Structure formats: C-alpha cells, structure tokens
Amino acid sequence: MSRAINPGMADLRWLLLSMCLAMALHIDHFPVWVSALIALFMGWRYLLERNHWAMPKLWILVPITLFGVVGILVTYRSLFGRDASVAMLALMLALKLMESSTRRDYVILGFAGYFMTITAFLFNQSLLVGAYLLLPLAGFTATLVGISYPHGTLSQRLRTRIAGSLLLQSIPIMLILFLLFPRIPGPLWGVPQDAYRSMSGLSDNMEPGNISDLSLSAAIAFRVQFKGEIPAPQQLYWRGPVLWHFDGRGWHMDNNRTRFAAENLLVSGDTVDYTVTLEPHNRQWLLMLDIPQGLPAEAYRSREWQVLTRNPVRTRIRYEGSSHTSYQLALDLDDRARQLALALPASGNPRSRELAQQWHDQLREPQQIVNAALELFRQQPFIYTLAPPRLGRDSIDDFLFNTKRGFCEHYASSFTYLMRAAGVPARVVTGYQGGEVNPVGQYLIVRQSDAHAWAEVWLPKRGWVRVDPTAAVSPSRVETGISTALPDNTLLPLMARPDYPWLRNLYLNWDAVNNGWNQWVLGYNQQRQLELLSRLSGTQVNWQDLVLWLMGSLATFILLLCLFLFRRVRQSLDPVQVIYRRYLRKLARHGIRVMPHEGAQDVQHRASQQFPQHAVAIARITDLYQSLRYGADAEGKTMAELRTSINKLKL
C-alpha cells in the first residue's frame, strides 16, 4: 500500500525538469566535473525509475558524497562563499535524488529546489533572469502538486492547471509583501566576498591597455537622469580617479600620501542637477559630472575633487548630485601639489624631454606650450585606434615619434608627460566621457566603452584646466562618441555600433525597461519605500505603520480569497440542494442529526419515527426532493412546492 502513494514516473520527470531549469543558469560558473556529476545523477535516477532497478546502496553513495565534498573543497579552496556553496547545494541536491523514492523525499527536494532557484539571484538580478526563474518555480510547484496526489492519478493538464492557479493566487501576496514588507537599509545578510570579483570598471591606475580593454565592453557603467536639459556632449566628462604618479609606464593615484592642501573651487553659471544609478564596480569612487559640487549623502570628496564613498560600491546605488560645467579650480597651487604635478622619473624618454625642453625655452607661456602640444597631435599623422601596436621601453618616445597610433590613454599619458617635462603642472584624470541619450525615458546611458582619460594642466590665474588631447586627434570621439571615432568599428560590441537602427531601437526600449526594473524593483530600498507610501497615504509613514498595513492587507486578501472560494462552492450546489439543506437544519434543531452519508430515505425514516404526526409531510418532502434532484423530469413537481412544504413543516 505504501508503494501506491510513492511518486511515479511523471513526478520524477517534473522534478528532473525543474532541477535542470533551476541549475541551468549556473552551468557557466560550475566546474565541469560538478555539472557532469549532476547530469550523471539525473540520468541515473531516471533510468532507475524507468527500468525499475533498485536504488543504489549506501556504501556506493557515501564515497560519492565524500568525493563531492572534497572536490568542492579542492576546486574552491573552501566550502563557504557564494560559488562554493551554490555548487555544493546543487551537487547535494542531485545526490539526494539517488536516495529519493518516497513522497517525503520528493517534498524535501521540491522545497530545496525553490532555494536552489533563488541562488540564481546571487549572480544576476536582471529582469530576464527574474522572468526565467518563473519556469523552475512553476516546475517545482507542479512537482509538489503532483506528489500530493496518489500515484499516477493526476493528469498533466490538471497538474499544470493547479500549479498555475496556485502561482497566480500568490501574485497579490507577493506584491503586498514586496510593497509593504519593511526594508532594512543595506542587504539583509552579507553576500560573501567572492561575489564581487567579476565586477568591472575603472581601476585606480592607468596602464597601457586597461582602458581599451574596457572599451570593448558594452556593460552599463551607470545611467543618469538629468533634472533639466542634458548638457552638450563636449561637457559630459564624468570625473573619476585623478592620477598623479608616473612610473615610466603607467599612472597611479596619490592615495593621500602627499600632504597638500585641498583645492578650492570657484563656480559660475547654472548648476546641473542629476541622479545617477551606478552599477556596482567594487571601488570607492562615485562618478560625477566635472566638476562636482553638491555631493550625495554619505559621500566625501578628495582634495583633487574626486568623489568617494567610505565603502566600495557593491550593489547598484542611486545618488543625486549637482555639478558646474564652468568653474575655476585651485587658483593658488599648493607647493607640494606643484611638486607632485611636475614629478617625472629620473630617466627615460629622452626625445620627449628634449622636445619639451625646447618648448619650455622658446615659448615660456604655459598656455602656448599647451597649444604647441595639441598642435603636434593635430599636425602629425596620429591615428585613434583601439588596437595600438605594443610600445618599447621608452613608451612615450615610442608613441610620439614612431607608432603614432593610440587610444585616449596614450594621448592623455604622453600629453601630461610632455607638459611636466616642459615645466607645466599636469595630471591625468580618468572617468567616462559622453554617453548615449535614450529617447525612451530621456536618460543618459554611460557604458564601460565610454571610459576615457584626459589631462588637467595648471595655468596661472586659471587654475586646473581640462585639456583633452584625444579631441585634438579625433574630435568626433568627444562630440559623437566612440563608435563613430573608430575607423573600423567591428571591434566594438554589437549594441554600440551605429548600424542596424531597428536593433538599436529595440535595444534602447529594452534598456528603458531594465532601467525601470533597476529603479523600481531592485532599487526599492527603505528610503524609496517610505517615500512612495508617504506619498500614497499623504502622511508620514514609519515601519510600525508598514507592519500594520502588511498584516491588514494580507488578512484582507486572504479573507477575500476565502469568500470567493466559498461562493464558488455555494454556487456549484444544486438549488434543490440549498432548499433541502434548510429542511435538514430544521430537523437538526429538533435533535435529528443527519450524517453526511445518509440519504433522503434514511432521513425520512428517522424523522417520521420521531414525528409520526408529520409523517405524511415528511414523505412528501422526501418524494419531491428525490424527484427534483435525481428524477429525469419533475412531472409537475416544482421547487416552489418543495420550498413551501419545507416552510410549512412545523416540528
């Protein structure tokens, strides 16, 4: 008998399908042997069921389990952490299959499967993944529905219908919980460190090649919603790390090692207000339009006006800022800062030094030296390319006099070198330049491919002035973006290419949907929650209110659902039955309790024994009821007669 209530082949198929769906998203980061083992167990279990083979013995399973644990330990060097735990969970679930034959085992697998499904969000929280996860969710629900029915009695159609209606009924509860469940600032629990390994973005130094690598990525760096007009492309310089130290090859941040005074700022003109939604990049800096003035809460700025947070940005954050596009920065240059801005390695790049020395001797005025350098880039056949040739030991010399092919980092680097060699204080600023306006939703998309490097030179009476040598070589890079600046754009990711307008259009629409998802679903934090609910209710809302509302709306929903289901049961009752029940209630009030399995004749028998004076009326009621409910045609007997007979019956 216990055999008969065990799950059958159909249940196993559903379970395996759901597990495959839930684990499919992990396949690219599971080690091959884990995926292979999981596939092996699934196939093995399937064959066992199909061919009615015996389940494997414990002495086979225990060594395999130990092997799996040791394998995870060796592969990940830990059993904890995001990647190791998820791989472990998947592997153990697959192993659990090998000892699962009873309904109880399947229930465990089903619920663990829900948990397995959620783990996909630890890796990717996009809208598509969210939509995809509905599949395994429905699958596990259908599995659980199936095993709640005895062996093989549930048709596929009924199974999917019940699972679907269960999920549909849960949607209002999900929405209520999403809207009203009190949010906790910051994540509920810490996600282990290794979750941030793969985030990309600007780094704190600039070596040849690391920006051009970024340029191949269509990943979104951040999105910006402006309060007013979007500024002209030439002004869209998003200020990131400021680099001071040159080691002959790359540029590095100062990291507060030199004690120079903070640079003071004079601004003029209107402010530009905007909101940035920054993708996580695991670094401390926040990107803001040059030059930032109004800072987001909990951010601070360095002496060189770079905006930072106290902790690395590990989740998508949203901040408001304001900037001035016309400004004067550090009219008086601190001596230590001047030293820093002129420092060069003791040797190397003799030809560049000679050229700079020549400018220094002939031109004297820093502005003219700047112009001379820009003129050099314009006149000489410099080419803007993402695939520059490798540079020799004296990289600046090699670039300026031999290869003459480079990317923004080459231009910024060599320009700053020349300035320093000619005695003009200069530094490299990295960040992003430009961005793409999405007409759907009117916001700016800035991608990793918009990463850029430029220079700042210090001129007397003008302070630090932004000079973009790349603009001298390829003006279109700054004016219309990277995709038109490159002669051969096949290197760029598909979405950043200018051809295929319909594809772009589709993409822009899709990005607008994603932006909404980020803003309203993933970015629905405590602040937004309280704001939204305060606006809806017109009063100030705190978390106690939230809890009350949550309870109230859940209770209301469940009550409504119960009423609805109850009504449906009532409506499915035969009207004759409804009238007859009144008669039964009448009898019950006088001590004749009718059992559910008793038919009308049994009732008649007992009732006429207790009330012989009403025997005729009772017989008539029974006769009417039976004819109306079970008869082929009523033969003139009506419900009205039944109703009046029952009403007239005075016990």
Place this chain on the structure above:
Amino acid sequence: MQSKIDQIISHTSHIILGKEPQIRLALACILARGHLLIEDLPGMGKTTLSYTLAQVLGLQFNRVQFTSDLLPGDILGVSVYDRNEACFKFHPGPVFTNVLLADEVNRATPKTQSALLEVMEEGQVTLEGDTRQLPKPFFVIATQNPGHHIGTFPLPESQLDRFLMCINLGYPDAQAERALLQSNGGRHGIHSPEACIDGTGLLALQQAVGHIHISDALLDYLQALLTYSRHSNHFVAGLSPRAGLALKQCAQAWALMHGRDFAIPEDIQAVLPGVAGHRLQTISGSSIEDAAHHLLNAVAIP
C-alpha cells in the same frame, strides 16, 4: 410490471423463508443482466434459492455439480460421431439453457472454471470453429463454499469480478428456522412454485432497467464512492471501472424493483454490499460487509 416483481419476490420468499433481502438482491442482479455468485456454507439453501428463482421466472434450468474431474466438454457439449449419418454430431452441454446452476463452482479445476467464465462473458459457445449462440435470457447462478474448505480451487479476483453480485445467505432466524423444521423440509417436500413470468417477460424487464434515469447528482455520488475506494488506505485495491458500471446497473434494477423511474443514492447503498463486497479487500482483512459499510459510511452523499 411492479406487481410482477412483487409476485416473484413473494413466491420465492414462500420457499426460502426469511431471506427476502437476499432474494431482492439476487433478483436485482438478474434484472441487471448479471451473473450471480452465492457464497456460503453447505446446507444454507444456496441451491434451493437458485432453483426456485429459475422456476418462478419460468426459465429453462440446468444444473451442473462441479467436481474436480469435471471437464469443459461436460459443460459446453461435445461432438460425437454418428454412425447412421456418418458425420460428427454436436451434443449440446448443459450450458445451453436459460439458467445454469453451477453448483460448488470452486470444486472444479481452474481449466473448467475458466471455460464457464468464458461462456458467461460471451453469451456464446465456440467449439471446433462453430459459434453457437446461447438462448436468451441466459445467466449463471454459481454457488461456492468458502475458500478455506478442503478440496477447493478458489476463484481468483479477476474471475470473481465477472460476477455482477456476490451474496451470502447466512443462517435463518429462529422464526424462519421453526417454519422450515415444521414443514416437510427440504426441496423434495415442497411443491414446485408456479412461474410468474417467462423468458420474454424477463427480457422486457431487463430492458426497462436500462431506461431508469441516472442523474448527474447520482453519478457524482457514484464517482465519489469509486474515488474513495481507490485513494483510501483502507483497501488493498480500489473498485474497477467495471465495478462502477455494475453498481450503476444494479442501482437501476433496484430502482425499478421499487417502482421508481430514476435511481437515488439509497439504491446504490442497497446494492453496494452485493456488488462491491467480493471486489474489495480490506487491508485489515475484515469481512465483506465491513468493507462495504466502511465505504458507505465514509463517503458523503453530495
């Protein structure tokens, strides 16, 4: 029609004393075109009941006493070479009749049993390539001793399922027994009852059973019973679709016998012990009546 039925019952009850419920069930089974199995200890009146029913219904009656050396040919008939006409001539066996009383059916070997059961299912005999129709109406009343008696081959479940109904007679009550003892006793002492009806009349009654109305409400109840028997932990196996059909037909016959042109839940409840008793086996091994009562008490009438 109603009076005919009442007459049949009262005539039979004059001979089988104090067993009116069983007689009614047996008649319902015959009206529903089924075969009847009577299971009880020896000497309880099984044979008398079948004999009397055949008489009262005015049908041709043959009786075969099953023994362990009975062969299929002894029931179905054999072809014998006729020297005068120089060909094989078929001599029909006792099965060519309206009512076949298969006495102590579980004493025969499985081979003979299955020959009988085949005839019951098909209503025809196929021997040596010739198919011979049995007369209509045709039904079998089989009796058997409880399975644990020595020298019996119990019918397997699959063959029990061929019998529409299985009833027990049980001991008579004191009053009936006294009446029996006061009479001359036994089958020989009684004069043969007169027939109330003939084969054509029975066929008409059987046809009328098919026209008894079964409402959706009643089918709900019937299905609830079937579903419960299949899903409950109380039974080894649930009722088959054939059992469901049997319940429906017997309920129709029962309704006809009570003068209604539609069936009600009480009809199903009345016939269920006879129809489902031999098809249900409880896990605990309790008796047939217990199984049926458990089923009836567990399922609410919708």
